[in-house]
Amino acid sequence: MVRKTSYSNKAFFDESKVIIITGASSGIGKALSLALVRYNPKLVLIARRKRQLLQTAKLLEKENVDVLPIVGDVRNREDRIKFVDFTMKKYGRIDVLVNNAGLGKANLIIDQPEEEIDLLIETNILSLIKMTKHVLPIMQQQESGIIINMSSSLALLPVFPFAVYCATKSAVKVFSDSIRQELKNYGISVSTVMPGSYETEFNKIAGIDEESVPGYAVEKLAVKIAKLVVKPKKNLIQPTSYVPLIWITKRFEFLKNLITLKIAQMINKARIESQIKIDEEIAKTEKEEIKLLVPDKRNN
Numbered sequence: 001m002v003r004k005t006s007y008s009n010k011a012f013f014d015e016s017k018v019i020i021i022t023g024a025s026s027g028i029g030k031a032l033s034l035a036l037v038r039y040n041p042k043l044v045l046i047a048r049r050k051r052q053l054l055q056t057a058k059l060l061e062k063e064n065v066d067v068l069p070i071v072g073d074v075r076n077r078e079d080r081i082k083f084v085d086f087t088m089k090k091y092g093r094i095d096v097l098v099n100n101a102g103l104g105k106a107n108l109i110i111d112q113p114e115e116e117i118d119l120l121i122e123t124n125i126l127s128l129i130k131m132t133k134h135v136l137p138i139m140q141q142q143e144s145g146i147i148i149n150m151s152s153s154l155a156l157l158p159v160f161p162f163a164v165y166c167a168t169k170s171a172v173k174v175f176s177d178s179i180r181q182e183l184k185n186y187g188i189s190v191s192t193v194m195p196g197s198y199e200t201e202f203n204k205i206a207g208i209d210e211e212s213v214p215g216y217a218v219e220k221l222a223v224k225i226a227k228l229v230v231k232p233k234k235n236l237i238q239p240t241s242y243v244p245l246i247w248i249t250k251r252f253e254f255l256k257n258l259i260t261l262k263i264a265q266m267i268n269k270a271r272i273e274s275q276i277k278i279d280e281e282i283a284k285t286e287k288e289e290i291k292l293l294v295p296d297k298r299n300n
Contacts, residue, residue, distance in 0.1 A: 024053065025053040030052075107271075
């Protein structure tokens with residue numbers, strides 16, 4: 001008999017559970033893997049950067065966690081197949097998939113290169129959908145499983161210069177809401193995490209001045225996400241102070257416009273400041289290189 005999933009507070013987690021985390025070499029993925037130590041699960045960590053991934057794996061091994069690090073890119077079909085095949089060969093099941101891999105690029109849509117648009121769409125939504133698709137037959141056969149998809153608070157508060165990023169994260173939420181209805185009769189739950197700004201590499205990779213957009217402690221977010229493998233819920237908005245903000249913007253369009261404009265202006269300012277710093281560093285480097293090339297006549 002197929003078990004219908006329930007978003008209750010009844011804990012089902014035990015030490016036999018196998019959890020796959022994509023984008024696990026740093027940021028939220030790394031913090032989440034460490035936060036899960038208390039449950040002593042079997043962790044499959046996936047990331048492109050081998051050195052950082054193995055460093056994370058070593059930290060977990062010191063805590064006596066059974067961990068399988070796999071180097072690969074979620075955008076690559078062969079790698080996605082490898083992730084699932086290696087997991088099944090070692091553990092024989094997949095209980096939780098955390099689709100964490102993703103990135104942002106702060107850019108005005110009028111200036112954004114098509115290659116950057118493709119990168120955002122392929123990483124943030126296409127790979128997430130395909131990775132989910134690949135594990136679902138296994139979870140369906142088990143009649144149990146949890147999918148945790150990383151969206152963003154900007155999915156509900158879309159702003160420039162993050163138009164494409166916001167679009168991908170909105171798509172993640174819609175996808176999660178849609179498959180939740182489809183999968184509930186197979187004992188598979190779907191959770192969507194919508195975080196605000198946290199202390200990760202996100203701002204640096206996005207091209208935002210990190211000092212201009214402060215972040216919250218990522219460890220606190222990781223603990224909340226870790227609890228979803230024990231007590232699944234449909235949506236997790238963090239920090240909790242964002243909950244009333246989003247509630248208000250849903251009901252009052254003029255307030256939403258004011259708030260999103262303020263956020264957009266802050267992000268755009270941080271983007272410009274980041275670019276200024278980069279330009280200054282380039283100019284400084286070029287100046288130093290010229291000094292090395294041009295002999296000092298005073299020493300002649």
